[in-house]
Structures are given as C-alpha cells and as structure tokens.
Amino acid sequence: MSGIQAGTDERLRRWRLVLGGEPGAEGTGRALTGRDAAMDGALGALYGGGASGAGERGAGLGASAPSVARWLGDIRTYFPSSVVQVMQRDAIDRLGLAALLVEPEMLEAVEPDVHLVGTLLSLTAAMPETTRETARAVVRKVAEDLEKRLAARTRATLTGALDRAARVSRPRHRDIDWDRTVRANLKNYLPEHGTVVPERLIGYARAARGVKKEVVLCVDQSGSMAASVVHAAVFGAVLASMRSLATRLVVFDTAVVDLTDQLADPVDVLFATQLGGGTDINRALAHCQSRITRPADAVVVLISDLYEGGIRHEMLKRVAAMQASGVQFVTLLALSDEGAPAFDREHAAALAALGVPAFACTPDLFPDVMAAAIERRPLPIPEAWPGAAANAR
Template structure:
C-alpha cells in the first residue's frame, strides 16, 4: 500500500494536482502531500505551473528577480543534484536568460541590476560556456557601479574610525597632533603670555604594525542571501584595498570556502560562490574563530538568515566564545535593500542574548556600521540612532 501511495505521490508531483490529472479527487480522497512534498510541489509549480491551479504547466517565475534567486537556492534543498541541474537548465530557457546572454541586442535592452546578478550567480553552473563571458560582463557592470557608489563613503568611514580609535591623550612628544591639541585647549589661552597652556594632549599611539583591524566577512550562501552576497563582495573588495585593515572573506553552506585570495575582484568572488539549500553556520564560525589572532582588534560580521542546518546550540556557544575572547561580532540578517528579511527569530534572539546584536542592514548604512564596530561603540545604541530594530528590541515584552 505504501509503495502504491509513493507512486501516486510522484505522479501527483509530476502532473501538478489539476482537477483532470486523474490523481486529485473531488470527494476528498486521492493523494495528500506531506510538508516536504508540498514544498517540492511549490518549487515545481513556480517553474512549470500556470498559477492559481488553472491550465497546463508553463513558465511562471515572471520577472521577480529576488524571488527567482530564493527559488534557485530552495530547489537544492528539495531535490537531488541531477534533478536540480535539469530544473536550472529549464529555468535558463523559461526566464529568457539563454537568449539574453546570446543576443547582444537583448543585453542592450535590459538594465542590469542586483536582482539580475543574483539570478545569474544562482544559475552559474548551467550557463553555457560560450555565454559565460557575457554573464561576467553583466555582473561586472553592476559591481563596478556599486563599487563606485559605495567606495568613497566606506573608505572615509573606516579610515576615520581607525584614526579616532588610534588617538591617545598621552602621546609621545613626536606623536602629538598639535592642531587638534590647540583646538581642544583654546579655553586655556593665557592672554598675558599670549599662548595656550594645554591641559590635555591629543595624538596617536604608536603601533607595531600597519594593520590596525582584522575584519572577517562570513557569508551564508543559501539562496535567500543572494543579494547580500552581491553587496558583500563589493564591500570586501573595497576593504581589501585598505592597508590598515586585513579582511578575510568566507562563504559557506554545508561547506566552508575561503575566497580571500579572490576578494579584490567581486566578479571572481560571485562566480566562486555556489548558492545552495543547506547551511552549517556552526562550522563556518569554527573556521572564522580559528583565524582570530587578535580578538580585541577583530570584527566578525556574520551575514546569514540564521536558518541553521547544523547544531544550533553549538553555533550559539561558539558565538559566545568569540564575544568572550574580546572580539566584536555582529549578525546581519540581510545586507540588502529588499526590506524585512525572513530569518530564524529564535536563533537571532539566542545570539543577541550572548552579546551578538542581530538585525538587517542596508548597503548605505554598512560603512557607518563598520565604523561603529571598529571604534567598539555599542552597536545597539548605533542601531537605535539609525532607526534599526534589533532582535533584542523585538523580543522585549
């Protein structure tokens, strides 16, 4: 009986549950899909269905790029790799991407954006070899535009924060910043001596190394994070250009990949990721933790929706260890302009409880966030000042 039911379930998934498919019955009988099969049916319907249960199955993904990117990640969790490859190839046709990449006139007719890049990196493995250069050109046009928009503000924010964090009120004579010292002590001007007698000195502490901060960007590769990966790759390239900061870029699903060597080129980073369905945050944090050499000068940014496929208790414990070591850790539920993200609220609250603030951040605010983290300011206060609701605040009664 179980064998017969499995056979009917497979036919139900193939035929789509229409009234005349011979499987669904109006008297309430027939096949009832479980939770897992319902998700598979939804993924199949998104690609092959007509929507609203009417008519034959046909392309139904439309032009919603963020939804497409999430779908590309979801199908890896619902189907074996052989089926995923077939569905991706079908998506290339049904989304019109194959024609887009092969016909230059079509490329000129579209405006490449973050959504299109998210879709392209999700389909990276099935893009035909002769179309890869076109795909890379599309991605590069978007990342170049983003870098131009975000570079100056990021460099100014990070450099300014490093400068402020390096100041000291007990500098050596040769390290005194006389302009700032005079400005800070003008109220102590002595008219009879026609001079300023400084009450406090402002200068810079000497450092044994040019590298003042270690920054680790740890990025979830699940399909829902596609837009965040695009922005993270751009910020990684900008941060990599700063000599006073050492940046590491790590991406993960159920495996961990260190893309630090490719970080100076966002396009190489994006075509090095593999959007997937599984997630092991704990394993990724373990890898990042092993590279923290100077905790007090390290900022670890975890960019993830926190849907942990590994051991959640170990993930939270490891995050607590990172904070306990003296490092600054922040969990960004999304780094995008797409609005309120979907995320695991329980895991976000658990991280907040061990000192890891969790919230979504727009790309325009990210430079200021990095500055606050570098200066070791209270991130909750920073978030409140920027009208960002943190998980901790959400959890309050």
C-alpha cells in the same frame, strides 16, 4: 475645463491599461491603440497567464529565447528601469525563465540588477562557455554601479571611525598628534607667554601606523542570501582597498571557502561563490576564529538568515568565546535593500541574549554599522526592527 478633461482621459487610459485589452474592459470607453496596446501586450505576456483570447490577457512568453529577448527589449522601451527590474524578476519566478539566461542574446537584452546577478550566479554550473563572458559583463556592470554608489562614503565613514578609535589620551611623545592637541587646548592659551598649555594630549596608538583593525565578513551563500552575497562582495573589495584594515571574506554553506585572495575584484569573488545548499554557521565561524590574530582589534560580521544546519549550541558557544576574547561581533540577517528577511527567530533571540546585535541592514546603512562596530559604540539599528533596543546593548 480642458485641464479637467485631460485629467479624466488620463485616468481612463490608466484604468484601461490596468484592466487590459480584452473585451471585458471596454466599460472605460477607451480603446488600446499604438503605444498603449504595445504596453498592454508586454504586461499581458507576463501576467496574462496564457495565449491571447476571450477572457485572457496577452500572448504569453513561451519558451523561446528569441521571443523572450524581444520582450525584454519591449519592456525597456515602455517602462522605467525600476519597473523593468521588477518585471524581469517576476518573469524569472512566474514563468521559470532562469534556464534561458544562459543564452547570450538573453543576457544582452536584460536590465542588470542585483537580483539578476544572484540568478546568474546560481546558474554558473549550467552556463556554457560561450555565455560566460557575457554573464561576467552583466555582473561587472552591477558591481561597478554598486561600488560607485557605496565606495566613497564607506571609505570616508570608516576612515573617520578608525581615526577616532585609534586616538589615545596618554600617548608617547613621538605618537602625539600636535595639531589636534593644540586645537583641544586652545582654551588654555596664555597670551603673556604666547603659548598653549596642553592639559590633554591626543595621539595615536602604535597600531595606528599600520593596520588598525581586522574585519572578517562571514557570508552565508545559501540561495536565499543571493542579494546579500552580491553586496558583501562589493563591500569586501572596498574594505580591502583600505590599508588600515585587514579584511577577510569567507563564504559558506555546508563547506567553507576563504575568498580573501580574490578581494581585488568583486566579480571574481562572485563567480567563486556557489549559491544554494545547506548551512553550517559553526564551521564557518571556526574558520574565521582561527584566522583572527588580534581579537581586541577585530570585527566579525556574520551575514546570515541563521537557519543553522550545524551544531546550534556549538555555534553559540563559539560566538560567546570570540566575544570574550575581545572580538566585536555583529550579525546581519540580510545586507540588501529588501527589508526584513525570513530568518530563524530562535537563533536571533539566542544571539541577542549574548548581547550580539541581529538585524537586517541596507547597503546605505552598512558603513555606519561598521563605523560603530570599529569604535565599539551602540550600533545604528533601525528602530522598526523587532528587538532593536535589546540588540543595541
């Protein structure tokens, strides 16, 4: 019986937290005290819509950096990290607190995440020098956490793909992979002679000794693509660390910036971006096309919501020309954990008609997408994505 009562009490407590601390919530028969009252105050400051009083919940955050910093500390005390990140995003969106993030005490109090990094990058032009190092520390923590999560699997997946893509069935004698050749022909073992008859030779093309593939990440840095820019910078650094890949990172809005020389440090890459502005995909692709030296061994990944501000038909002609030259072309409408983005469906359909996949991709799926592109096999497009079957061609 005591267990049932405890469960009932907990449900009433949760309902009271949902309803808030104002008098109208007293029907639960529960009072908010101690930690519960503090949690309600933190929620009310963000979602209550004004100063406390009858019929209103919470005290509001005001526009003071110290008070917001205290609130950020409170929510980290009372809520798990995933909830804290949601509340921070809501505070920035609902209460217009982005400008306060240029204050050092604010940055020291926040829970770093990808969305916060996007907000910080959009504020770099207004950020005072005294705050810049603190902001870099926040961005570096997020970048390092992402790299720990993604790097090992990305390298392992792509190394396997590169090995498979580089194998040839009629290699020169000095390019034969004898270990794989013997294993592939064990069925042809002749015990009376103590030898294996190699009916099928396995080896590597000459390109396998150095750079095997060129990878170009062409990333839209318009404001809606902030999370994708962060992930692309981290993946770019990971790919650039693989000697068998020649990796290039290009970001664009109406201008095009090649950040390949800064790929050693994703933080440098991110602070070199300028989130916001228009979009000229055709101009960005023209730059990428001009930098490709071996089209048959090149993979171009366009990361964009496809809201083209440039010349649409020229963009499509350029994509078709790159494909005709042998380039493997992939379009990611987003590279983030957020699911399906808003995107230009007309342009996505036009690309699909060219046989170019266009879909949203999570960071965890990206290594498999790249591996499939390198091996020139169908991409692992999420089945729930509209047009997945057509785009998988």
